[in-house]
Amino acid sequence: MWANRYFVFWLVILLTTALALLAAGQYISWGWMLIPLIFSGIGIRDLIQRKHAVLRNYPLIGHFRFIFESIRPEIRQYFFEGEMDGRPFSRKKRSIVYQRAKADVDSRPFGTELDMQQGGHEWIGHSLSPTQIASHDFRVTVGEGRDQPYSMSVFNVSAMSFGSLSANAIRALNHGAKKGNFAHDTGEGSVSAYHREFGGDLVWQIASGYFGCRNADGSFDEEKFAVQAQSPQIKMIEVKLSQGAKPGHGGVLPAAKITPEIAATRGIPMGVACISPATHSSFSTPIGLLQFIEKLRQRSGGKPVGIKMCVGHPWEFFGIAKAMVKTGIVPDFITVDGSEGGTGAAPLEFVDHVGMPLQEGLLMVHNTMVGIGLRDKVKIGASGKIITAFDLARTLALGADWCNSARGFMFALGCIQSQSCHTDRCPTGVATQNPTRARALVVPDKAERVYRFHQSTLHALQELVQAAGLPHTSALRPHHIVRRINDHEVQLMSNLLKYLQPNDLLDGNYRYQVYEKFWPIARAESFHPEF
Template identity: 70%
Template sequence: MFSRRYGAVWSAVLALAVLAALAAAHRASAWWLVLPSALLLVGLHDLLQSRHAILRNYPIWGHLRFFFEFVRPEIRQYFIEDDTGEMPFSRQQRSIVYQRAKSEVDSRPFGTELDVRAVGHEWVGHSLAPSRIDSADFRITVGPQRAQPVQLSVFNISAMSFGALSGNAIRALNRGARIGGFIHDTGEGSISPYHRQEGGDLIWEVASGYFGCRRADGSFDPDKFAEQARSPQVKMIEVKLSQGAKPGHGGVLPAAKVTPEIAATRGVPLGQDCVSPARHSEFSTPLGLLQFVDRLRDLSGGKPTGFKLCIGHPWEFFGIVKAMLESGILPDFIVVDGAEGGTGAAPLEFVDHIGTPLQEGLLLVHNTLLGVNLRDKIRIGASGKLVTAFDVARTLAIGADWCNSARGFMFALGCVQAQKCHTDRCPTGVATQDPVRQRAVVVPDKAERVANFHRHTLHALQELLQAAGLQHPSDLRAHHIVRRVSVNEVRLLSDLLKFLAPGDLLNGNYRYQLYEKYWPMARSDSFAL
């Protein structure tokens, strides 16, 4: 409590004590006690209130931030706009999320703040015969042929691990998912007590470290996996091959950050580095991957099981699909993670120059499954900087069945993108293991905001669909999205993106050079050419 974050409170206490002593000695007027007393009351209120994480961690000082937010229109050119004079998109995203999380009106007057003449600007084409949709609770079925199929919302919480996020942040996300009836991906850090405590539905992500289901040597332990996977709270199993933040890169949680809670959750030794290998030890071929997926499905009691990846070499994914055709083993779903996404820290080169962006990765997965007549048997999820209802609509239109969001739900928790995640000094208590800092995340309040953000985003999606004359997000297609390609020309996305027809790859109709060159060379028994 003697941190510099509380300096203003302690300064008020000290000033009050000194002035009170002087007043008692008749050397100062009692009126001098008013200001430090008022500041102390403000500081105590900030520490005890539950609505603002910044104020709980930075009592008194935090009001300066809200002051600048209040006068934002007058100081926009100094605090909001970037060097080009345009509002950075991430700030617009945060503004939308904050308003929806707090159930504030997110409508605005005086038209769009975007430059609709800018090349790359996109919009949904509206219909002169708008539809009427009774409910915004849009769902799809994952694994309908399995013993325990899942009715999944089209908008869910993407993978973020306990350890990266605080226990209170995990609790708030999971309780929000339970309130709103959507699903929470655990991330690769396994299922923590904080996931269990709130009772929300989970996707358990099993990564190369096999956290939560590993032996002492780091190999996969089927008994430990089955024990956790058969919990009624776990609805789906996801094998993580790679992530958008740093595809093809392992990770190390330094020993100093491996707390007793993290060690127990992940099943790793306390006081030692926690290593996430760059690759799995349970398989080394496309066919081996599918066999592992099938094994996890059986061990879980028939729950929908699939894998997540950021697309790299296209022939590797082609090899996985060829293995599906040859073995008959199909994943129930595939989650495509775009390279532009990722809330986790990563080397700069990986952030900017490794991995395929979501649009291209999603198109590759969608087209390949379509080309071998498997698209209707496998669901596709997508993640990568998806925050607004338009982000969701656009992604569904080019091939996804549902979307996941990480940063959107972090914003709903109160994240201000201070980018201090790796320092353990997150100002809002979201991405830290510091018990004092994470007390800023008041679980009941933030859980409601998480649920609000989800509900209002789906309501906005409902309104977009109605304007387009559609009945369900599954009706969205690329021809519903329009893009400006020059100052004087706009085109439908269906005319700009390349799509295969059903069965094309089986019939040898490769259509595009990528498939013509690499589909025949891909192998089910090796990730190499």
């Protein structure tokens, strides 16, 4: 594969050398050297430049991508519009990330390209009395009242593991997070040396494989956890129950793909496939889950501990809520992962048809915490195709306290969505363990882009919040967001979505069918309902 990427470059070099020998022997004139020499120089420059990962991996031929990119506004209408509509991510949002990461001006002349009469179009209401907010560094305190609470940015890097991403990608993300003072979720692959190199804030995700804190048989090792959790760089602990890309599905990292670095990071042996079970072995009931959370909180020295999940059966989450009421053990946060999210490979049916989308999952988690009177004690994070400042504003208005983004920060790293992550042949060095491909990603340059994307997006969020006449993102509510239903009807999101009042579930005021039907049968003692 290395030869394929460099074939044209080496062909030009050989041609230049051959022509030079012929010219030296006076078989041809030196004028024949001009064009091959120019192309040789371009190829050498591509290899040593540090700005474009595609050119470092594909000298000479990589320029075709930038040629097509430069004319895409003209050719998109004729060739790409329909094709891109069905793909997992819109070209428009990807362009926004690239512009902000590169510090390009992202203002647009001649108005919007959106069809504002189309059903589903949304906007935020503006005020005739806009506010002036001193800073775009919006933050929320997680674990208030704990020994080590964390002041968290409202926009952070979502979970992506070392192993899924290259070492250079992890280094660039964490360096950018350090510079911008936002959090970097480790993903289930544990904390690698590359996460630690620049000292950016980490959310350590612990999944069913207990990577980084496991015994030889794959069970949880409390002592190993305690040692690693004491690191001041680790700000929060996240117990992953499921993920949006493939909820309810385990994972396998084939033995052939396990490098010595991955083995050391995860605490697994070389030469054996790495299994991520679909369920945890440390608990099997809602009460057991909360007891596990309390154990992690104590052994970490009082750091915030929470759960991450893509919501599935309502009665299972209601059982967790009932367990909170029964035991008095409350997670510090819940990260809701929408089924539309996920940057990793997953079976097609799981990608399209398993798990609740973010809006429905977020609404259920928020409503349930309100209904049991614990919303002020449990912070809620959200992830699932959140990229733009409006995505942030909308999600915060619907009930989240902060948002995470995976693909947005991948695009900031230079990902071009080639969808070759599973092949280990990522053209930009983002999602590969091939060292020659990964070297194309230059850490200082991409860390700066990660930082700029974060800062520019929050600055845009600041402008939206100011335009709405609000003092902070925490003041966003569903009635600030408007949705077009059809050609002649619009509705406030507060009228379209159903919200509970404080303590409704405790008082038996179920209000809506999902609670009326499933709350009574949910059990704190089991994930299985009491039919």
